[in-house]
Amino acid sequence: MSTGTLLAIVIPVAVVVVLIALTVVLLRRRKALRERFGPEYERTVDGADNRLAAERELSTREKRHDKLDIKPLPAGARERYTRDWDDVQHEFVDRPEDAVHDADRLVTSLMRARGYPTESYDQQLKDLSVEHGRTLEHYRAAHEIDTLSTGHQATTEQLRSAMVHYRALFDELLFDGGQARHARA
Numbered sequence: 563m564s565t566g567t568l569l570a571i572v573i574p575v576a577v578v579v580v581l582i583a584l585t586v587v588l589l590r591r592r593k594a595l596r597e598r599f600g601p602e603y604e605r606t607v608d609g610a611d612n613r614l615a616a617e618r619e620l621s622t623r624e625k626r627h628d629k630l631d632i633k634p635l636p637a638g639a640r641e642r643y644t645r646d647w648d649d650v651q652h653e654f655v656d657r658p659e660d661a662v663h664d665a666d667r668l669v670t671s672l673m674r675a676r677g678y679p680t681e682s683y684d685q686q687l688k689d690l691s692v693e694h695g696r697t698l699e700h701y702r703a704a705h706e707i708d709t710l711s712t713g714h715q716a717t718t719e720q721l722r723s724a725m726v727h728y729r730a731l732f733d734e735l736l737f738d739g740g741q742a743r744h745a746r747a
Contacts, residue, residue: 595620602695620691627692632677634738643672643736651725658721659711665728666708669701672735690731700730 595617596603603620610616635643646668654661674680678689683705691698704727710716716724 592617598624598695599691600695602691602698606691623688623692627689630677630679630689632693635672635675635736639675640736643668643675643732647729647732654721654725658718659714659716662704662708662711662716662721662724662728665725665732666705669704669728669732669735672732676735694731694734697730697734700727704728704731 592613599606599620603616606620607613607616610619647665650661650664650668653664670680670686673686673690678686680686687698687702690701694701704724707716707720707724707727711721711724
């Protein structure tokens with residue numbers, strides 16, 4: 563076989579092998595992002611120009627998150643936050659709007675105590691999405707109702723729903739998302 567014929571065979575085979583390897587790498591990356599971000603993966607893809615841009619955004623979030631000093635809470639702090647949450651729940655009976663605002667502040671305080679930056683709501687969503695993508699929709703829903711209640715436009719049922727949504731993220735942040743949770747009423 564001549565060198566030209568050999569190159570005509572080897573080059574296309576090498577290109578195909580490289581394309582297959584690249585496809586496998588991209589599919590593995592996509593699967594890992596889907597598993598890590600849960601529903602946040604699809605939400606980000608839906609909001610992006612294309613899937614690769616969304617996946618770059620999610621990878622950027624992971625890199626930023628890796629630089630944060632996220633830490634578990636000491637037992638004493640967990641107990642204090644649990645008491646504070648109980649106080650907020652009791653407040654709901656007489657002052658539901660105030661309780662929702664206090665729940666928002668308590669969740670933000672808990673994020674800060676764990677090491678999450680809390681300056682911007684949008685950045686909070688991005689930072690939380692890396693480890694808490696499955697409960698992030700709760701936070702969005704609660705925050706939206708909290709915003710409505712600021713203008714006294716939320717119904718009591720919406721306010722109750724906000725408390726349930728805040729509680730989902732609160733529990734996950736409080737108990738590190740993976741530790742055993744205590745049964746609570």
